[in-house]
Amino acid sequence: VAALSAAVAAAMAVTKAAAFSAHVLTPMQERGKADSEAGKFGKAPKKCVVTGGTGFVGQRLVEMLVERGAERVVSFDVVPPPDNVWRHPAIEYVVGDLCDLEAVEQAVRGADCVWHNGACVGPYHPVEVYSRVNVGGTKNVIAACRKHGVKKLVYSSSPSTRFTADAQDVDGLTEEEMPKLPQAAYVQDYAKTKAEGELLVRAECDDALLTIAVAPHQVYGPRDNLFLPNLLEVAGLGKLRVFGGGKNRICFTYVDNYCHALILGERALYQGSPALGKFYIATDGETHPESQGFCEFWKEMEKVIVSLGFTSIMAKVHLPAWFMLTLGWLCDVVGSCLGRKFKLSKFAVRMLIMHRWFRIDAIKRDLGYQPLVGFGEGWTDTVGWFRQYWLPTFSASASGLTGDVARQTQRKIDIQSASALSSDKTD
Numbered sequence: 057v058a059a060l061s062a063a064v065a066a067a068m069a070v071t072k073a074a075a076f077s078a079h080v081l082t083p084m085q086e087r088g089k090a091d092s093e094a095g096k097f098g099k100a101p102k103k104c105v106v107t108g109g110t111g112f113v114g115q116r117l118v119e120m121l122v123e124r125g126a127e128r129v130v131s132f133d134v135v136p137p138p139d140n141v142w143r144h145p146a147i148e149y150v151v152g153d154l155c156d157l158e159a160v161e162q163a164v165r166g167a168d169c170v171w172h173n174g175a176c177v178g179p180y181h182p183v184e185v186y187s188r189v190n191v192g193g194t195k196n197v198i199a200a201c202r203k204h205g206v207k208k209l210v211y212s213s214s215p216s217t218r219f220t221a222d223a224q225d226v227d228g229l230t231e232e233e234m235p236k237l238p239q240a241a242y243v244q245d246y247a248k249t250k251a252e253g254e255l256l257v258r259a260e261c262d263d264a265l266l267t268i269a270v271a272p273h274q275v276y277g278p279r280d281n282l283f284l285p286n287l288l289e290v291a292g293l294g295k296l297r298v299f300g301g302g303k304n305r306i307c308f309t310y311v312d313n314y315c316h317a318l319i320l321g322e323r324a325l326y327q328g329s330p331a332l333g334k335f336y337i338a339t340d341g342e343t344h345p346e347s348q349g350f351c352e353f354w355k356e357m358e359k360v361i362v363s364l365g366f367t368s369i370m371a372k373v374h375l376p377a378w379f380m381l382t383l384g385w386l387c388d389v390v391g392s393c394l395g396r397k398f399k400l401s402k403f404a405v406r407m408l409i410m411h412r413w414f415r416i417d418a419i420k421r422d423l424g425y426q427p428l429v430g431f432g433e434g435w436t437d438t439v440g441w442f443r444q445y446w447l448p449t450f451s452a453s454a455s456g457l458t459g460d461v462a463r464q465t466q467r468k469i470d471i472q473s474a475s476a477l478s479s480d481k482t483d
Contacts, residue, residue, distance in 0.1 A: 085142075087429070088123040088312065099125035100319065101168035101208075106130070107154060107197060108174030110137045112281050113212065113272075117171060117315040122146050124319065132163040133174065154193025161200040169208035169322045172197050172257070175250065178282055179404065180397045183245050190249035194256050201265055209257060210321040213271040215337055215414060217251035219243040223406035227305065228348065230415045231335055244403045254335065261333035266325035269335040270317050273414055277311030277434065278441035284360065285446065286399070291361045292450055296369055300377035300409040302354040305346075307339040307413035310434035313427045314338055320423040329422075336419040343430035350413035356435065363439050364447055380405045 091097060100121045108114040109131025118131045122144050130148050131137065137149040152159035154174050164170050176189045194211075201209050218234035219226065221241035226234070237255055242248035254269045261267040276283060290296040317338035324331035345351045358370050384402035391398045419425040429437075 085119060085123070088120055091123075091428075097124050097319075098323065101322065102127045103166055103168050104129045105132060105164050105167040105170045107132045107160075107163075107170070107172050107193075108212075109133050110135055110141065110149070111173065111177075112277075112279055113275060113311060113314060114171075114173045115141065115279065116277070116311050117173065117318060118142075118147060120312070120315045120319065130163050130167070132160070154196055155188055157196045157199060160193075160196045161203060164197070164200045164206055165204045167201075167204070167206050169210065169325075170197060170201055170206055171210045171212065171318055171322070173212040173318075175212070175253075176246065179244055179246060179401060180399075181246070182397075186245045186249040190246070191252045191256070194253035198256060198260050198265075202260075205264075207264070207266060208322055208325045209260070209265060209267045210318055210325075211254055211257040211267065211269040212318065213254045213269040213335060214247065214250045215271050215273050215412075216243060216247035217254060217271075219247060223403070223410055225411040226414065227411040228350070228413055228415055231337060231418050243406070258333045258335065263327070266327075266329075267333055268321045268325060268331050270314075270321045270419070271335070271337050272309035272314040272317070273307050273337060273339050273412065275309045275311055275314050277438050278445075280311075280438070280442075284438070284442065287357065288360065288364065288366075288442065288446070289450070291357075291366045291369065292364075294367055296361070297372055298354050298369055298374040299380050299405060300374070302352075302370070302374055304353050304409055305350040305411045305413050306353040307341075307344060307350045308356075308431060308435075309339045310427070310429045310431070310438075312429050312434070313340060316428050317419060317423065317425050320419075320425055324423045331422045334422070336423065336425075337414045337416060338419050338425055339414060339416055340427050340429075340431040340434065341416050341420075343427050343432070345431070349415060351431070353408070359435070360439050360442070364443055377405075377409045380409070 104121045104126045106114050106118050106121070106129065109118050109129075110133040114131065114133065118129050119142055121129050122142075126146060128146055128148065130150055131141075132150045132152050134151070134153050136151050141147075141149065150163055152163060154160060172194065174189070174193060176186050198209070200206075215226075215234075217237060219242070220235060221239070221243055223243050237251050239251070242251065257267050258269055274283065287296065317336070321331070321336070339349060341349050354369070358368060362368055381402060384400055384405040387398040387400045388402055390396075391401070416425070
């Protein structure tokens with residue numbers, strides 16, 4: 057309990073001192089408001105609940121629900137909201153733990169729909185935290201929805217749940233062509249627990265509680281606090297190199313596009329819908345540089361890196377895939393012996409060298425999804441935001457690097473870990 061209290065206090069103290077002291081109306085919110093005023097989209101449910109509501113995706117989803125007419129949106133998260141969140145009268149920010157059933161029940165009471173986005177994300181958590189939050193927390197959300205008669209539950213899943221244990225290429229697959237769940241083995245603990253959570257939600261789909269699972273792939277956008285900050289910090293130190301041949305294909309999902317898909321997921325929850333209890337992937341689709349629905353990962357990274365004034369990675373020596381996989385394996389072995397998680401791992405290397413792109417025929421057919429923002433526009437917005445708001449906060453030194461956005465992710469990891477340890481002691 058003391059560890060959890062200390063972690064929360066530290067998060068609040070640093071958050072209040074963050075560089076982003078005022079709410080920043082991003083280009084995506086300007087579009088969202090204009091679209092809502094023009095009546096482009098149907099009205100959102102009156103009362104909505106978003107778990108993980110102060111995270112990168114969750115925060116934007118909360119905003120979009122309000123922009124589309126929701127009268128009350130509860131943002132439920134284990135970390136306090138930063139000072140720069142949108143303080144709209146329709147939004148209620150609730151600090152609570154998914155592992156606390158009573159807190160979850162209080163949050164969802166009276167909701168028309170719950171969007172379950174809260175999770176331990178990324179490869180840096182202890183195994184027990186993944187399980188307790190991604191599986192145990194999901195069980196609590198389902199139980200709370202059942203108890204209070206919530207009719208709809210939209211689960212934010214991950215395509216990594218379908219990656220094979222040896223991370224084989226995913227080169228333009230549809231949902232039907234991917235491995236079925238549950239798999240005998242998973243590529244990483246995060247993927248395993250997200251798969252378990254997804255299966256729980258989809259299995260609950262019945263007349264009383266309609267459910268659906270929707271996933272993005274490599275979500276990006278302004279305020280990203282995990283994907284781009286981690287890569288850009290290494291690039292800023294001059295230590296980033298292209299892994300392998302640098303031609304691996306990937307698809308991205310702009311954060312507005314994913315939130316739009318999540319909202320469409322709620323609208324697809326009605327009796328007789330073809331989407332009931334199913335899993336869908338949303339990406340930027342045909343708006344990618346390659347019209348089939350993908351781009352070259354390292355080429356796009358190069359654009360961001362050079363735009364921010366960092367040294368080109370394409371001009372540097374590329375590191376062979378076999379060498380990096382071996383190094384990643386060694387880091388995994390050493391980390392296991394020391395009880396530590398290294399950013400360089402075999403999993404991380406595989407993610408940076410494999411093909412990872414998906415076709416989105418199913419979500420277009422069943423949910424009527426189309427990307428709101430094309431990849432070129434979304435990528436430009438994102439680079440511009442990082443240049444204006446992230447770059448001034450970045451500093452590099454021989455001992456490491458810091459940036460306010462990346463530290464926000466580490467604070468959440470610290471709180472979730474402390475929460476899991478505290479719960480273990482009281483079980």
